[in-house]
Amino acid sequence: MNDKIIDILEVLWLAKNEAKVYVSLLRLGSWIVWTVSRETAIPRATVYQLLDKLIERWLVMKIDRENILTYFPEDPEKIHQNLIREEEKIERKKIIFSSLLPELSKIKNTKKILPKITYFEWVSGYVELLEDSLDTDNKEILMITNTNYRKENVGDEVKLEELIRYERNDFLHSRLKKKIRLKLLTNEHWISPWLLKKDDEELRETRIIQSWFWDIETMVISWNHVILVTDNHPVVWVHIQEEQLATMMKNMFNFVWQNSKP
Numbered sequence: 448m449n450d451k452i453i454d455i456l457e458v459l460w461l462a463k464n465e466a467k468v469y470v471s472l473l474r475l476g477s478w479i480v481w482t483v484s485r486e487t488a489i490p491r492a493t494v495y496q497l498l499d500k501l502i503e504r505w506l507v508m509k510i511d512r513e514n515i516l517t518y519f520p521e522d523p524e525k526i527h528q529n530l531i532r533e534e535e536k537i538e539r540k541k542i543i544f545s546s547l548l549p550e551l552s553k554i555k556n557t558k559k560i561l562p563k564i565t566y567f568e569w570v571s572g573y574v575e576l577l578e579d580s581l582d583t584d585n586k587e588i589l590m591i592t593n594t595n596y597r598k599e600n601v602g603d604e605v606k607l608e609e610l611i612r613y614e615r616n617d618f619l620h621s622r623l624k625k626k627i628r629l630k631l632l633t634n635e636h637w638i639s640p641w642l643l644k645k646d647d648e649e650l651r652e653t654r655i656i657q658s659w660f661w662d663i664e665t666m667v668i669s670w671n672h673v674i675l676v677t678d679n680h681p682v683v684w685v686h687i688q689e690e691q692l693a694t695m696m697k698n699m700f701n702f703v704w705q706n707s708k709p
Contacts, residue, residue: 456526461504464489468497469506472520479517504529562689573610573674573684577618580669581625588622589668589700591632591656623650632656632700632707643709654707668696 456466464487471486472478480498484491498518501507506526508519567576580588592614622629627650631642634656642653667674671690676683687693 462497462500464493465497465500465504468494469501469520472507472518473523476519479515483518562687562692564688565686567684567686573676574613574617576674576684576686577614577667578621579686580667580672580674581618581621581627585627585670587628587630589630589666589697591666591700591703592634619649626650628652630654630700630704632703654704654709656703656707666696666700668693668700 452470453463453466456469461469467487467489468483471483475482475486478486480491480494483489483498484494487494489497498507498509502509506521506529508521510517510519567573629649629651631651631653632655633642633653642651645651646653665676671688671693673687673689673693673696675685675687
């Protein structure tokens with residue numbers, strides 16, 4: 448049996464065993480349940496249930512020949528027709544929901560909304576979060592980077608270098624394109640002269656974290672979004688979306704900023 452065809456049908460519309468039974472019938476032409484069960488290695492009782500579902504989907508016909516049920520596959524074009532019908536149904540539902548959304552928004556209790564918290568494993572998770580921080584109307588991003596902390600807790604120098612390269616290349620270019628400024632606190636004394644030299648060009652203002660604050664984790668604040676790193680293995684990035692928390696973290700950032708030096 449063609450596994451690739453089965454996989455595609457499963458993605459498009461059918462459950463995996465439904466796809467197996469349908470493809471088997473297409474190849475056989477028309478057969479009784481026992482034959483289909485043998486061909487697909489699926490128990491007969493299950494095959495009956497699958498065939499009933501395929502009949503409901505207009506993909507199989509059932510004929511009683513002298514008290515023997517025989518099943519015939521419908522033309523594969525039926526799948527295409529069914530997908531079109533499903534798409535039309537979805538469009539109708541979207542239109543109906545669009546008209547309902549304003550009314551739902553009116554009755555939503557905004558005073559009791561809990562913070563939206565999402566967890567991501569890195570590096571891909573961190574990259575996704577930074578990309579999201581550029582999608583807001585915010586014109587300034589606050590960031591603390593602590594290389595000492597990262598090296599002690601990441602445990603993977605390759606991934607650490609990948610993360611740093613992203614920050615200093617792709618993220619930088621995207622941020623400049625959108626003209627979003629960055630206030631950066633870092634403990635990277637060895638690279639700070641280079642950063643300071645390019646601050647104006649890269650829409651950035653850089654300051655050095657004082658030694659008493661070196662234990663802080665990496666943190667990014669953008670509008671009402673806060674991104675924090677945990678010290679788990681593998682490292683997990685926590686994304687918190689909540690205005691009051693973001694304001695509190697901005698105040699903390701500004702306190703450290705005022706007590707740091709260029």
